[in-house]
Amino acid sequence: MAAYDAICFDLDSTLCEPSRDAGTLLERTFARAGIDQFCTPAELRAAVPSLPTVETDREFYEHLFAEVASRANVDPGVSSSLANRYLELRDPTAVQFKPGAEAALEHARDRGGVGLITNGGRETQTKKLRALDIEDAFDVRVFTEPSAGIYPKPDTAPFERALSSLEAGPDRTVHVGDSLHADVAGANAMGIDSAWIDTGHGQSADHEPTYELASLETFDRIV
Structure with a gap:
């Protein structure tokens, strides 16, 4: 178990999933x-x-x-x-928590600054956060905004924005997400520890995470 100054989360397929098939x-x-x-x-x-x-x-x-x-x-x-x-x-508000997500957020908030880094636009992703009642659960929320220079993960810009707002160094930060391509590769490029949630989608293993989790139900074992 490691101590971090900042803990960042992806949103889709990490903290939440669609409630519709x-x-x-x-x-x-x-x-x-x-x-x-x-x-x-x-x-x-x-x-x-x-x-x-x-x-x-x-x-x-x-x-x-x-x-x-x-x-x-x-x-x-x-x-x-x-x-x-x-x-x-589609209905962006038709979402539900992934197993262990609520507890993981509470656990993270007790241990450091908490950020959201999502490859989604502000309007759509905010609707999901409101539906889950976690809009205010983060100290910083970073959405994809190319016009503002915030490109999707694995680009380093969203990670840099989150760390700057959280006043945290890469070596004292962990990012949690379900995508090896976006979350793990982006975190690795920044020198940030990564916790990858294996959702069983058969992604390429080109990028190696610091931690592997079957779900957020075991998040408290690493942080």
Whole structure:
């Protein structure tokens, strides 16, 4: 167990998850768009690291569906309609805590400054925080804002912003997240310890975390 001055968390698939079934949402998206379904939720997740940096949720999903369409040998031009239908159907407030998340946040707050570093826009992610009643649970919240120079993880900018606000050094900070590509690689680049939550999505093992957790239920064993 280590002592840290600052503890930072990712949001999606780390502290929370959708309370609606991802497969059902995707099926309804394709049905409403009148397009034969050519991908699964897992294939959407796998395409995320290949996407360019964008400013809005709509741009993100348009690029996401275009990328997956290309991989499935489908005309990427369907992406605009799919992005529109997806955004019509999704509900950012339909989220629930991941196992152990509430206790992990309380545990962290007793031991140092607490930050949120999320690869999501302020508006959408704030709706999730409010739905979970944890908007005020963090000493600093860092959202993706390319226009302000805050690019998505693994870029170091969001980590730098969080550490500056928390007045913490990299060697006294740990970042907790579910993505080896974004959370662990970004933390490693900053010299920050990382706690990776293995969600079973079969990610590449190119980046080695400091700690591996099956869930946040065992978070108190490392901090």
